[in-house]
Amino acid sequence: xxxxxxxxxxxxxxxxxxxxxxxxxxxxxxxxxxxxxxxxxxxxxxxxxxxxxxxxxxxxxxxxxxxxxxxxxxxxxxxxxxxxxxxxxxxxxxxxxxxxxxxxxxxxxxxxxxxxxxxxxxxxxxxxxxxxxxxxxxxxxxxxxxxxxxxxxxxxxxxxxxxxxxxxxxxxxxxxxxxxxxxxxxxxxxxxxxxxxxxxxxxxxxxxxxxxxxxxxxxxxxxxxxxxxxxxxxxxxxxxxxxxxxxxxxxxxxxxxxxxxxxxxxxxxxxxxxxxxxxxxxxxxxxxxxxxxxxxxxxxxxxxxxxxxxxxxxxxxxxxxxxxxxxxxxxxxxxxxxxxxxxxxxxxxxxxxxxxxxxxxxxxxxxxxxxxxxxxxxxxxxxxxxxxxxxxxxxxxxxxxxxxxxxxxxxxxxxxxxxxxxxxxxxxxxxxxxxxxxxxxxxxxxxxxxxxxxxxxxxxxxxxxxxxxxxxxxxxxxxxxxxxxxxxxxxxxxxxxxxxxxxxxxxxxxxxxxxxxxxxxxxxxxxxxxxxxxxxxxxxxxxxxxxxxxxxxxxxxxxxxxxxxxxxxxxxxxxxxxxxx
Numbered sequence: 001x002x003x004x005x006x007x008x009x010x011x012x013x014x015x016x017x018x019x020x021x022x023x024x025x026x027x028x029x030x031x032x033x034x035x036x037x038x039x040x041x042x043x044x045x046x047x048x049x050x051x052x053x054x055x056x057x058x059x060x061x062x063x064x065x066x067x068x069x070x071x072x073x074x075x076x077x078x079x080x081x082x083x084x085x086x087x088x089x090x091x092x093x094x095x096x097x098x099x100x101x102x103x104x105x106x107x108x109x110x111x112x113x114x115x116x117x118x119x120x121x122x123x124x125x126x127x128x129x130x131x132x133x134x135x136x137x138x139x140x141x142x143x144x145x146x147x148x149x150x151x152x153x154x155x156x157x158x159x160x161x162x163x164x165x166x167x168x169x170x171x172x173x174x175x176x177x178x179x180x181x182x183x184x185x186x187x188x189x190x191x192x193x194x195x196x197x198x199x200x201x202x203x204x205x206x207x208x209x210x211x212x213x214x215x216x217x218x219x220x221x222x223x224x225x226x227x228x229x230x231x232x233x234x235x236x237x238x239x240x241x242x243x244x245x246x247x248x249x250x251x252x253x254x255x256x257x258x259x260x261x262x263x264x265x266x267x268x269x270x271x272x273x274x275x276x277x278x279x280x281x282x283x284x285x286x287x288x289x290x291x292x293x294x295x296x297x298x299x300x301x302x303x304x305x306x307x308x309x310x311x312x313x314x315x316x317x318x319x320x321x322x323x324x325x326x327x328x329x330x331x332x333x334x335x336x337x338x339x340x341x342x343x344x345x346x347x348x349x350x351x352x353x354x355x356x357x358x359x360x361x362x363x364x365x366x367x368x369x370x371x372x373x374x375x376x377x378x379x380x381x382x383x384x385x386x387x388x389x390x391x392x393x394x395x396x397x398x399x400x401x402x403x404x405x406x407x408x409x410x411x412x413x414x415x416x417x418x419x420x421x422x423x424x425x426x427x428x429x430x431x432x433x434x435x436x437x438x439x440x441x442x443x444x445x446x447x448x449x450x451x452x453x454x455x456x457x458x459x460x461x462x463x464x465x466x467x468x469x470x471x472x473x474x475x476x477x478x479x480x481x482x483x484x485x486x487x488x489x490x491x492x493x494x495x496x497x498x499x500x501x502x503x504x505x506x507x508x509x510x511x512x513x514x515x516x517x518x519x520x521x522x523x524x525x526x527x528x529x530x531x532x533x534x535x536x537x538x539x540x541x542x543x544x545x546x547x548x549x550x551x552x553x554x555x556x557x558x559x560x561x562x563x564x565x566x567x568x569x570x571x572x573x574x575x576x577x578x579x580x581x
Contacts, residue, residue, distance in 0.1 A: 118191025361389025390446025441523025
Protein backbone atom coordinates (compact mmCIF):
# COMPACT_ATOMS: atom_id res chain seq x y z
CA UNK A 1 0.00 0.00 0.00
CA UNK A 2 1.23 3.49 -0.86
CA UNK A 3 2.12 5.53 2.20
CA UNK A 4 0.83 9.08 2.59
CA UNK A 5 3.47 10.79 4.75
CA UNK A 6 1.11 13.57 5.70
CA UNK A 7 -1.38 10.97 6.91
CA UNK A 8 1.39 9.33 8.95
CA UNK A 9 1.80 12.66 10.75
CA UNK A 10 -1.96 12.88 11.22
CA UNK A 11 -2.00 9.44 12.81
CA UNK A 12 0.88 10.33 15.14
CA UNK A 13 -0.75 13.57 16.28
CA UNK A 14 -4.11 11.85 16.70
CA UNK A 15 -2.59 9.06 18.79
CA UNK A 16 -1.07 11.72 21.03
CA UNK A 17 -4.27 13.73 21.33
CA UNK A 18 -6.24 10.61 22.26
CA UNK A 19 -3.86 9.86 25.13
CA UNK A 20 -4.20 13.47 26.24
CA UNK A 21 -7.99 13.14 26.19
CA UNK A 22 -7.59 10.02 28.32
CA UNK A 23 -5.39 11.98 30.71
CA UNK A 24 -7.89 14.84 31.03
CA UNK A 25 -10.68 12.35 31.65
CA UNK A 26 -8.71 10.67 34.41
CA UNK A 27 -7.78 13.99 36.03
CA UNK A 28 -11.42 15.08 36.14
CA UNK A 29 -12.89 11.80 37.42
CA UNK A 30 -10.45 10.50 40.05
CA UNK A 31 -10.90 11.30 43.72
CA UNK A 32 -7.50 10.73 45.30
CA UNK A 33 -5.28 13.85 45.32
CA UNK A 34 -2.43 11.57 44.26
CA UNK A 35 -4.18 11.33 40.91
CA UNK A 36 -6.50 14.31 40.47
CA UNK A 37 -4.02 16.88 41.83
CA UNK A 38 -0.52 15.45 41.61
CA UNK A 39 -1.34 13.58 38.35
CA UNK A 40 0.76 10.58 39.37
CA UNK A 41 -0.38 8.52 36.39
CA UNK A 42 0.19 7.79 32.71
CA UNK A 43 -2.20 7.06 29.84
CA UNK A 44 -1.26 5.24 26.66
CA UNK A 45 -2.22 3.45 23.46
CA UNK A 46 -0.62 0.23 22.18
CA UNK A 47 -1.07 -1.82 19.04
CA UNK A 48 -2.58 -5.29 18.92
CA UNK A 49 0.76 -6.85 19.90
CA UNK A 50 1.26 -4.46 22.83
CA UNK A 51 3.75 -2.14 21.10
CA UNK A 52 3.62 1.51 22.12
CA UNK A 53 1.63 3.84 19.82
CA UNK A 54 1.82 6.96 22.02
CA UNK A 55 1.56 8.08 25.64
CA UNK A 56 0.81 11.09 27.81
CA UNK A 57 3.51 10.96 30.43
CA UNK A 58 2.39 12.93 33.44
CA UNK A 59 4.91 11.01 35.52
CA UNK A 60 7.86 9.93 33.35
CA UNK A 61 8.92 7.00 35.56
CA UNK A 62 5.60 5.33 34.63
CA UNK A 63 5.91 6.14 30.97
CA UNK A 64 7.71 3.03 29.80
CA UNK A 65 6.06 0.62 32.21
CA UNK A 66 2.77 0.06 30.37
CA UNK A 67 4.13 -1.40 27.12
CA UNK A 68 6.07 -4.35 28.59
CA UNK A 69 3.03 -5.40 30.64
CA UNK A 70 0.75 -5.06 27.60
CA UNK A 71 2.99 -7.45 25.66
CA UNK A 72 2.96 -9.80 28.67
CA UNK A 73 -0.85 -9.72 28.79
CA UNK A 74 -1.12 -10.51 25.08
CA UNK A 75 1.00 -13.63 25.58
CA UNK A 76 -0.63 -14.50 28.92
CA UNK A 77 -4.21 -14.69 27.61
CA UNK A 78 -3.39 -15.69 24.04
CA UNK A 79 -6.66 -16.28 22.17
CA UNK A 80 -8.66 -15.66 25.33
CA UNK A 81 -8.96 -11.89 24.83
CA UNK A 82 -12.43 -10.65 23.88
CA UNK A 83 -14.22 -7.37 23.12
CA UNK A 84 -15.42 -5.82 26.36
CA UNK A 85 -12.62 -7.26 28.51
CA UNK A 86 -10.99 -5.11 31.19
CA UNK A 87 -7.78 -6.34 32.80
CA UNK A 88 -6.08 -5.17 36.03
CA UNK A 89 -2.36 -5.58 36.77
CA UNK A 90 0.25 -4.44 39.29
CA UNK A 91 2.52 -7.48 39.72
CA UNK A 92 6.19 -6.48 39.72
CA UNK A 93 7.22 -10.04 38.86
CA UNK A 94 5.32 -9.99 35.59
CA UNK A 95 6.82 -6.75 34.22
CA UNK A 96 5.15 -4.30 36.62
CA UNK A 97 7.19 -1.40 37.94
CA UNK A 98 5.79 -0.71 41.43
CA UNK A 99 3.09 -2.34 43.54
CA UNK A 100 1.08 0.86 44.08
CA UNK A 101 1.06 1.60 40.35
CA UNK A 102 -2.02 -0.34 39.31
CA UNK A 103 -2.85 -0.50 35.59
CA UNK A 104 -6.03 -0.99 33.59
CA UNK A 105 -5.85 -2.50 30.08
CA UNK A 106 -8.72 -2.55 27.60
CA UNK A 107 -8.42 -4.41 24.28
CA UNK A 108 -9.77 -2.60 21.22
CA UNK A 109 -11.42 -4.72 18.52
CA UNK A 110 -12.38 -3.59 15.03
CA UNK A 111 -14.28 -5.99 12.75
CA UNK A 112 -13.56 -8.83 15.20
CA UNK A 113 -9.82 -8.17 15.07
CA UNK A 114 -7.71 -7.03 18.01
CA UNK A 115 -6.05 -3.88 16.66
CA UNK A 116 -4.98 -1.93 19.75
CA UNK A 117 -5.07 -1.47 23.52
CA UNK A 118 -5.92 1.49 25.74
CA UNK A 119 -4.22 1.59 29.13
CA UNK A 120 -3.99 3.80 32.20
CA UNK A 121 -1.71 3.30 35.20
CA UNK A 122 -1.92 5.34 38.39
CA UNK A 123 -0.40 5.34 41.87
CA UNK A 124 -3.16 4.10 44.14
CA UNK A 125 -3.67 5.31 47.70
CA UNK A 126 -3.44 1.75 49.01
CA UNK A 127 -2.74 -1.77 47.70
CA UNK A 128 -2.98 -3.82 50.87
CA UNK A 129 0.16 -5.03 52.61
CA UNK A 130 1.30 -4.27 56.15
CA UNK A 131 1.31 -0.46 56.03
CA UNK A 132 -1.43 1.90 54.77
CA UNK A 133 -0.31 3.55 51.56
CA UNK A 134 1.95 0.70 50.46
CA UNK A 135 5.38 1.97 51.57
CA UNK A 136 6.76 -0.39 54.21
CA UNK A 137 10.46 0.25 54.97
CA UNK A 138 10.51 -2.89 57.13
CA UNK A 139 9.40 -5.20 54.31
CA UNK A 140 11.64 -8.07 53.29
CA UNK A 141 9.28 -9.78 50.83
CA UNK A 142 6.56 -8.75 48.42
CA UNK A 143 3.64 -10.03 50.53
CA UNK A 144 4.51 -7.53 53.27
CA UNK A 145 4.04 -4.73 50.74
CA UNK A 146 1.01 -5.44 48.62
CA UNK A 147 -1.78 -7.50 47.20
CA UNK A 148 -0.19 -8.93 44.04
CA UNK A 149 -2.42 -8.56 40.99
CA UNK A 150 -1.10 -10.56 38.03
CA UNK A 151 -3.15 -10.12 34.84
CA UNK A 152 -6.78 -10.63 35.85
CA UNK A 153 -10.02 -9.83 34.08
CA UNK A 154 -12.46 -7.74 36.11
CA UNK A 155 -14.77 -7.47 33.10
CA UNK A 156 -15.13 -10.24 30.54
CA UNK A 157 -17.14 -9.66 27.34
CA UNK A 158 -18.58 -6.49 28.95
CA UNK A 159 -19.78 -8.34 32.08
CA UNK A 160 -18.43 -7.44 35.52
CA UNK A 161 -16.80 -10.37 37.32
CA UNK A 162 -18.16 -9.40 40.72
CA UNK A 163 -16.33 -12.16 42.55
CA UNK A 164 -12.95 -11.01 41.20
CA UNK A 165 -13.74 -7.35 41.86
CA UNK A 166 -14.76 -8.06 45.46
CA UNK A 167 -11.71 -10.25 46.08
CA UNK A 168 -9.36 -7.43 45.02
CA UNK A 169 -11.00 -4.62 46.94
CA UNK A 170 -11.60 -6.72 50.06
CA UNK A 171 -7.81 -6.59 50.43
CA UNK A 172 -7.48 -2.82 50.00
CA UNK A 173 -8.12 -0.42 52.88
CA UNK A 174 -9.71 2.62 51.25
CA UNK A 175 -12.91 2.79 49.18
CA UNK A 176 -11.37 5.62 47.19
CA UNK A 177 -9.15 3.10 45.38
CA UNK A 178 -12.12 1.30 43.82
CA UNK A 179 -13.52 4.65 42.69
CA UNK A 180 -10.18 5.62 41.13
CA UNK A 181 -9.88 2.29 39.33
CA UNK A 182 -13.32 2.88 37.82
CA UNK A 183 -12.02 6.24 36.61
CA UNK A 184 -9.07 4.49 34.98
CA UNK A 185 -11.49 2.15 33.21
CA UNK A 186 -13.39 5.20 31.96
CA UNK A 187 -10.16 6.71 30.66
CA UNK A 188 -9.53 3.54 28.66
CA UNK A 189 -13.03 3.72 27.18
CA UNK A 190 -12.15 7.19 25.88
CA UNK A 191 -9.02 5.73 24.29
CA UNK A 192 -11.01 2.92 22.72
CA UNK A 193 -13.49 5.34 21.15
CA UNK A 194 -10.69 7.43 19.67
CA UNK A 195 -8.93 4.47 18.05
CA UNK A 196 -12.17 3.06 16.64
CA UNK A 197 -12.99 6.38 15.01
CA UNK A 198 -9.59 6.33 13.29
CA UNK A 199 -10.07 2.76 12.08
CA UNK A 200 -13.59 3.49 10.86
CA UNK A 201 -12.47 6.61 8.98
CA UNK A 202 -9.40 5.21 7.24
CA UNK A 203 -9.89 1.45 7.25
CA UNK A 204 -7.82 -1.27 8.88
CA UNK A 205 -5.24 -1.66 6.08
CA UNK A 206 -4.42 2.06 6.13
CA UNK A 207 -4.29 2.07 9.93
CA UNK A 208 -1.84 -0.85 10.08
CA UNK A 209 0.44 0.21 7.22
CA UNK A 210 0.77 3.82 8.38
CA UNK A 211 1.33 2.70 11.97
CA UNK A 212 4.27 0.54 10.85
CA UNK A 213 5.69 3.39 8.78
CA UNK A 214 5.44 5.65 11.84
CA UNK A 215 7.38 3.12 13.91
CA UNK A 216 10.08 2.86 11.24
CA UNK A 217 10.35 6.64 10.87
CA UNK A 218 10.69 7.14 14.61
CA UNK A 219 13.37 4.46 14.76
CA UNK A 220 15.33 6.41 12.14
CA UNK A 221 14.95 9.60 14.21
CA UNK A 222 16.36 7.91 17.31
CA UNK A 223 19.18 6.32 15.31
CA UNK A 224 20.07 9.74 13.94
CA UNK A 225 20.22 11.13 17.49
CA UNK A 226 22.52 8.31 18.60
CA UNK A 227 24.81 8.99 15.63
CA UNK A 228 25.53 12.44 17.10
CA UNK A 229 27.18 10.79 20.12
CA UNK A 230 30.81 9.77 19.50
CA UNK A 231 31.32 6.03 19.31
CA UNK A 232 32.87 4.68 22.46
CA UNK A 233 32.37 3.12 25.88
CA UNK A 234 31.46 5.46 28.74
CA UNK A 235 31.19 4.43 32.37
CA UNK A 236 29.52 6.06 35.35
CA UNK A 237 28.44 5.13 38.84
CA UNK A 238 26.43 6.41 41.77
CA UNK A 239 25.62 5.37 45.32
CA UNK A 240 22.39 4.32 47.00
CA UNK A 241 22.63 5.08 50.72
CA UNK A 242 20.95 2.92 53.38
CA UNK A 243 18.74 -0.03 52.58
CA UNK A 244 16.34 0.61 55.47
CA UNK A 245 17.76 -2.26 57.51
CA UNK A 246 21.53 -1.87 57.95
CA UNK A 247 22.72 1.60 59.06
CA UNK A 248 25.58 2.88 56.92
CA UNK A 249 24.89 0.43 54.10
CA UNK A 250 25.83 1.51 50.58
CA UNK A 251 25.12 0.07 47.16
CA UNK A 252 26.71 1.00 43.86
CA UNK A 253 24.87 1.45 40.58
CA UNK A 254 27.37 1.03 37.74
CA UNK A 255 26.52 1.57 34.09
CA UNK A 256 28.64 0.96 31.00
CA UNK A 257 27.23 2.80 27.99
CA UNK A 258 28.37 1.61 24.57
CA UNK A 259 27.66 3.78 21.55
CA UNK A 260 28.16 2.07 18.22
CA UNK A 261 26.96 4.00 15.19
CA UNK A 262 23.15 3.94 15.41
CA UNK A 263 22.71 1.87 18.57
CA UNK A 264 23.28 2.53 22.25
CA UNK A 265 23.55 -0.07 25.01
CA UNK A 266 23.19 0.53 28.75
CA UNK A 267 24.79 -2.36 30.64
CA UNK A 268 24.34 -2.62 34.44
CA UNK A 269 26.08 -5.96 34.87
CA UNK A 270 28.52 -4.58 37.48
CA UNK A 271 25.79 -3.10 39.68
CA UNK A 272 25.68 -4.36 43.28
CA UNK A 273 23.41 -7.26 44.33
CA UNK A 274 19.89 -6.70 45.62
CA UNK A 275 19.22 -5.84 49.26
CA UNK A 276 17.25 -7.90 51.79
CA UNK A 277 14.90 -4.93 52.34
CA UNK A 278 12.55 -2.88 50.17
CA UNK A 279 15.30 -0.80 48.50
CA UNK A 280 15.26 -2.76 45.25
CA UNK A 281 14.10 -2.09 41.73
CA UNK A 282 12.38 -4.16 39.08
CA UNK A 283 13.60 -4.50 35.52
CA UNK A 284 10.70 -2.37 34.28
CA UNK A 285 11.16 0.49 36.75
CA UNK A 286 14.92 0.59 36.13
CA UNK A 287 14.66 0.38 32.33
CA UNK A 288 12.03 3.12 32.42
CA UNK A 289 14.44 5.28 34.46
CA UNK A 290 17.18 4.67 31.90
CA UNK A 291 14.98 5.68 28.98
CA UNK A 292 13.54 8.82 30.56
CA UNK A 293 17.05 10.02 31.50
CA UNK A 294 18.41 9.41 28.01
CA UNK A 295 15.42 11.12 26.39
CA UNK A 296 16.39 14.37 28.13
CA UNK A 297 19.54 14.39 25.98
CA UNK A 298 17.94 13.89 22.56
CA UNK A 299 15.38 15.58 20.31
CA UNK A 300 12.39 16.42 22.55
CA UNK A 301 10.01 16.45 19.56
CA UNK A 302 10.55 12.78 18.80
CA UNK A 303 7.29 10.78 18.88
CA UNK A 304 7.08 8.29 21.72
CA UNK A 305 6.29 4.93 20.20
CA UNK A 306 7.86 1.52 19.73
CA UNK A 307 10.26 2.81 17.06
CA UNK A 308 11.88 5.13 19.56
CA UNK A 309 13.10 2.29 21.79
CA UNK A 310 14.28 -0.10 19.07
CA UNK A 311 17.90 1.22 18.87
CA UNK A 312 18.21 1.28 22.68
CA UNK A 313 19.44 -1.88 24.44
CA UNK A 314 19.22 -2.22 28.23
CA UNK A 315 20.95 -5.01 30.14
CA UNK A 316 20.03 -5.32 33.84
CA UNK A 317 20.91 -8.76 35.26
CA UNK A 318 18.44 -10.35 37.64
CA UNK A 319 19.60 -10.32 41.25
CA UNK A 320 21.02 -6.79 41.16
CA UNK A 321 19.58 -3.90 43.15
CA UNK A 322 17.99 -2.66 39.90
CA UNK A 323 16.33 -6.00 39.06
CA UNK A 324 15.60 -7.98 42.22
CA UNK A 325 14.66 -11.65 42.16
CA UNK A 326 11.29 -12.96 43.35
CA UNK A 327 10.02 -12.66 46.07
CA UNK A 328 11.98 -9.53 47.01
CA UNK A 329 10.42 -6.37 48.38
CA UNK A 330 10.66 -3.66 45.69
CA UNK A 331 8.36 -0.74 46.58
CA UNK A 332 11.33 1.65 46.63
CA UNK A 333 12.25 0.70 43.05
CA UNK A 334 10.82 3.77 41.31
CA UNK A 335 12.97 5.91 43.60
CA UNK A 336 16.18 4.31 42.40
CA UNK A 337 15.67 6.38 39.26
CA UNK A 338 17.60 9.44 40.59
CA UNK A 339 20.81 7.55 41.42
CA UNK A 340 20.42 5.59 38.18
CA UNK A 341 20.17 8.91 36.34
CA UNK A 342 23.25 10.21 38.18
CA UNK A 343 25.29 7.28 36.89
CA UNK A 344 24.06 7.87 33.32
CA UNK A 345 24.76 11.62 33.48
CA UNK A 346 28.27 11.06 34.78
CA UNK A 347 28.95 8.57 31.98
CA UNK A 348 27.54 10.64 29.11
CA UNK A 349 29.09 13.88 30.38
CA UNK A 350 32.30 12.45 28.89
CA UNK A 351 30.71 12.18 25.44
CA UNK A 352 28.11 14.97 25.20
CA UNK A 353 29.03 17.48 27.94
CA UNK A 354 26.77 20.24 26.61
CA UNK A 355 23.67 18.03 26.58
CA UNK A 356 23.71 16.74 30.15
CA UNK A 357 22.66 18.49 33.34
CA UNK A 358 24.36 18.62 36.70
CA UNK A 359 22.83 16.42 39.38
CA UNK A 360 19.18 16.74 40.37
CA UNK A 361 17.98 16.70 43.95
CA UNK A 362 17.29 13.18 45.13
CA UNK A 363 13.81 12.40 46.37
CA UNK A 364 13.13 12.39 50.11
CA UNK A 365 9.41 12.06 50.73
CA UNK A 366 7.01 11.42 53.57
CA UNK A 367 3.69 9.61 53.68
CA UNK A 368 1.24 10.21 56.52
CA UNK A 369 -1.74 8.04 57.40
CA UNK A 370 -4.12 7.86 60.32
CA UNK A 371 -7.59 8.86 61.47
CA UNK A 372 -9.16 12.23 60.69
CA UNK A 373 -11.50 13.15 63.59
CA UNK A 374 -13.29 15.78 61.51
CA UNK A 375 -14.52 13.20 58.99
CA UNK A 376 -14.45 10.20 61.33
CA UNK A 377 -12.55 8.36 58.66
CA UNK A 378 -9.08 7.13 57.77
CA UNK A 379 -6.81 9.00 55.37
CA UNK A 380 -3.47 8.62 53.59
CA UNK A 381 -1.39 11.36 51.98
CA UNK A 382 1.86 11.51 50.02
CA UNK A 383 3.54 14.88 50.58
CA UNK A 384 3.97 16.10 47.03
CA UNK A 385 4.22 19.68 48.32
CA UNK A 386 7.52 19.29 50.09
CA UNK A 387 9.43 16.66 48.13
CA UNK A 388 10.17 18.76 45.07
CA UNK A 389 13.76 19.97 44.99
CA UNK A 390 15.66 21.58 42.14
CA UNK A 391 17.05 20.23 38.88
CA UNK A 392 20.65 20.56 37.78
CA UNK A 393 21.90 23.45 35.70
CA UNK A 394 23.01 22.81 32.13
CA UNK A 395 24.84 24.63 29.35
CA UNK A 396 23.15 28.01 28.93
CA UNK A 397 20.24 27.41 31.31
CA UNK A 398 19.75 27.46 35.08
CA UNK A 399 18.06 24.48 36.69
CA UNK A 400 14.33 24.55 37.35
CA UNK A 401 13.27 25.62 40.84
CA UNK A 402 11.01 23.25 42.81
CA UNK A 403 10.56 20.79 39.93
CA UNK A 404 10.88 17.49 41.74
CA UNK A 405 13.00 14.40 41.25
CA UNK A 406 14.27 13.49 37.80
CA UNK A 407 11.80 10.59 37.52
CA UNK A 408 8.98 13.13 37.78
CA UNK A 409 10.67 15.80 35.64
CA UNK A 410 8.01 18.36 36.46
CA UNK A 411 5.16 15.94 35.80
CA UNK A 412 4.07 15.63 39.42
CA UNK A 413 2.12 18.73 40.40
CA UNK A 414 1.82 20.34 43.82
CA UNK A 415 -1.15 19.80 46.05
CA UNK A 416 -3.35 22.84 46.43
CA UNK A 417 -2.85 24.23 49.95
CA UNK A 418 -6.54 24.29 50.79
CA UNK A 419 -7.06 20.80 49.39
CA UNK A 420 -4.14 19.52 51.46
CA UNK A 421 -5.83 20.79 54.62
CA UNK A 422 -9.20 19.45 53.50
CA UNK A 423 -7.96 15.98 52.57
CA UNK A 424 -5.87 15.58 55.74
CA UNK A 425 -6.20 16.78 59.37
CA UNK A 426 -2.91 18.70 59.03
CA UNK A 427 -2.34 22.47 59.19
CA UNK A 428 0.15 23.90 56.70
CA UNK A 429 2.55 26.35 58.36
CA UNK A 430 5.18 27.02 55.71
CA UNK A 431 5.94 26.22 52.09
CA UNK A 432 8.50 28.41 50.32
CA UNK A 433 11.68 28.47 48.30
CA UNK A 434 14.82 27.65 50.26
CA UNK A 435 17.47 30.38 49.72
CA UNK A 436 21.04 29.19 49.04
CA UNK A 437 19.82 25.63 48.37
CA UNK A 438 20.93 25.62 44.72
CA UNK A 439 24.40 24.56 43.68
CA UNK A 440 26.38 27.56 42.38
CA UNK A 441 27.57 27.67 38.80
CA UNK A 442 27.74 29.81 35.70
CA UNK A 443 24.35 28.16 35.35
CA UNK A 444 23.07 27.52 38.85
CA UNK A 445 20.92 24.61 39.94
CA UNK A 446 17.25 25.01 40.71
CA UNK A 447 16.10 25.97 44.20
CA UNK A 448 14.65 23.50 46.65
CA UNK A 449 11.90 24.23 49.17
CA UNK A 450 11.20 24.26 52.91
CA UNK A 451 7.88 22.93 54.18
CA UNK A 452 6.34 22.65 57.64
CA UNK A 453 2.91 21.51 58.81
CA UNK A 454 1.30 20.60 62.13
CA UNK A 455 0.08 17.02 62.31
CA UNK A 456 -3.53 16.57 63.38
CA UNK A 457 -5.66 13.51 63.91
CA UNK A 458 -5.14 10.24 65.70
CA UNK A 459 -2.92 7.17 65.26
CA UNK A 460 -0.71 8.99 62.80
CA UNK A 461 2.00 7.02 61.02
CA UNK A 462 4.84 8.81 59.22
CA UNK A 463 6.75 6.88 56.58
CA UNK A 464 9.81 8.43 54.96
CA UNK A 465 11.40 7.09 51.80
CA UNK A 466 14.09 8.44 49.55
CA UNK A 467 17.70 9.51 49.54
CA UNK A 468 19.77 12.67 49.32
CA UNK A 469 20.36 13.08 53.04
CA UNK A 470 23.98 11.89 52.71
CA UNK A 471 25.15 13.07 49.28
CA UNK A 472 23.76 16.26 47.70
CA UNK A 473 23.04 16.88 44.03
CA UNK A 474 26.43 17.14 42.35
CA UNK A 475 27.89 19.98 40.33
CA UNK A 476 29.51 19.50 36.91
CA UNK A 477 32.54 21.10 35.24
CA UNK A 478 33.37 23.33 38.21
CA UNK A 479 29.80 23.87 39.36
CA UNK A 480 29.16 23.35 43.07
CA UNK A 481 27.08 20.76 44.89
CA UNK A 482 23.67 21.71 46.24
CA UNK A 483 22.16 21.06 49.69
CA UNK A 484 21.06 17.90 51.48
CA UNK A 485 17.52 16.73 52.14
CA UNK A 486 16.08 16.55 55.65
CA UNK A 487 12.87 15.52 57.39
CA UNK A 488 12.43 15.96 61.13
CA UNK A 489 9.57 15.65 63.60
CA UNK A 490 9.38 18.48 66.15
CA UNK A 491 7.32 17.10 69.03
CA UNK A 492 5.15 19.30 71.30
CA UNK A 493 7.46 18.54 74.26
CA UNK A 494 10.38 20.11 72.38
CA UNK A 495 12.10 16.89 71.38
CA UNK A 496 13.22 16.65 67.76
CA UNK A 497 13.53 13.39 65.85
CA UNK A 498 15.45 13.48 62.57
CA UNK A 499 14.12 10.65 60.47
CA UNK A 500 16.28 8.33 58.44
CA UNK A 501 15.72 8.22 54.69
CA UNK A 502 13.75 4.96 55.05
CA UNK A 503 11.75 5.14 58.26
CA UNK A 504 8.44 4.17 59.83
CA UNK A 505 7.39 6.27 62.83
CA UNK A 506 4.18 5.13 64.52
CA UNK A 507 1.76 6.85 66.91
CA UNK A 508 2.97 10.39 66.19
CA UNK A 509 1.32 12.79 68.63
CA UNK A 510 -1.09 15.42 67.34
CA UNK A 511 0.55 18.83 67.37
CA UNK A 512 3.88 17.48 66.15
CA UNK A 513 5.39 19.62 63.38
CA UNK A 514 6.84 17.84 60.37
CA UNK A 515 9.61 19.99 58.90
CA UNK A 516 11.09 19.15 55.52
CA UNK A 517 13.89 20.55 53.38
CA UNK A 518 14.18 19.44 49.76
CA UNK A 519 17.59 20.36 48.38
CA UNK A 520 18.43 22.21 45.19
CA UNK A 521 20.07 21.03 41.98
CA UNK A 522 23.78 21.06 41.21
CA UNK A 523 25.53 23.92 39.45
CA UNK A 524 27.03 23.72 35.94
CA UNK A 525 30.38 25.35 35.06
CA UNK A 526 32.49 27.75 37.14
CA UNK A 527 30.35 30.08 39.32
CA UNK A 528 32.88 32.89 38.78
CA UNK A 529 31.73 33.00 35.14
CA UNK A 530 28.19 33.96 36.15
CA UNK A 531 27.19 37.52 35.34
CA UNK A 532 27.70 39.61 38.48
CA UNK A 533 24.61 41.72 37.82
CA UNK A 534 22.50 38.56 37.73
CA UNK A 535 24.01 37.44 41.04
CA UNK A 536 23.14 40.83 42.55
CA UNK A 537 19.56 40.59 41.31
CA UNK A 538 19.19 37.15 42.89
CA UNK A 539 20.57 38.48 46.18
CA UNK A 540 17.98 41.25 46.04
CA UNK A 541 15.25 38.66 45.35
CA UNK A 542 16.33 36.51 48.28
CA UNK A 543 17.52 33.58 46.19
CA UNK A 544 21.16 33.93 47.21
CA UNK A 545 22.52 35.43 50.42
CA UNK A 546 25.18 38.16 50.38
CA UNK A 547 27.57 35.73 52.05
CA UNK A 548 27.05 33.04 49.39
CA UNK A 549 27.38 35.62 46.61
CA UNK A 550 30.88 36.36 47.85
CA UNK A 551 31.84 32.83 48.84
CA UNK A 552 30.52 30.94 45.78
CA UNK A 553 30.39 33.55 43.02
CA UNK A 554 33.13 35.99 43.99
CA UNK A 555 30.67 38.89 43.85
CA UNK A 556 30.71 41.61 46.54
CA UNK A 557 27.35 43.33 47.00
CA UNK A 558 26.33 46.36 49.08
CA UNK A 559 23.69 45.14 51.59
CA UNK A 560 21.80 48.44 51.45
CA UNK A 561 21.69 49.19 47.72
CA UNK A 562 22.35 45.68 46.34
CA UNK A 563 24.84 47.24 43.95
CA UNK A 564 27.89 45.25 42.85
CA UNK A 565 31.23 46.50 44.12
CA UNK A 566 32.84 46.01 40.74
CA UNK A 567 36.40 46.84 41.74
CA UNK A 568 36.50 44.39 44.66
CA UNK A 569 34.62 41.77 42.65
CA UNK A 570 37.20 42.00 39.86
CA UNK A 571 40.03 41.63 42.37
CA UNK A 572 38.42 38.58 43.99
CA UNK A 573 37.66 36.85 40.73
CA UNK A 574 41.08 37.65 39.26
CA UNK A 575 42.75 36.31 42.40
CA UNK A 576 40.94 33.01 42.03
CA UNK A 577 41.85 32.79 38.35
CA UNK A 578 45.54 33.39 39.16
CA UNK A 579 45.46 30.74 41.89
CA UNK A 580 43.87 28.30 39.47
CA UNK A 581 46.57 28.92 36.89
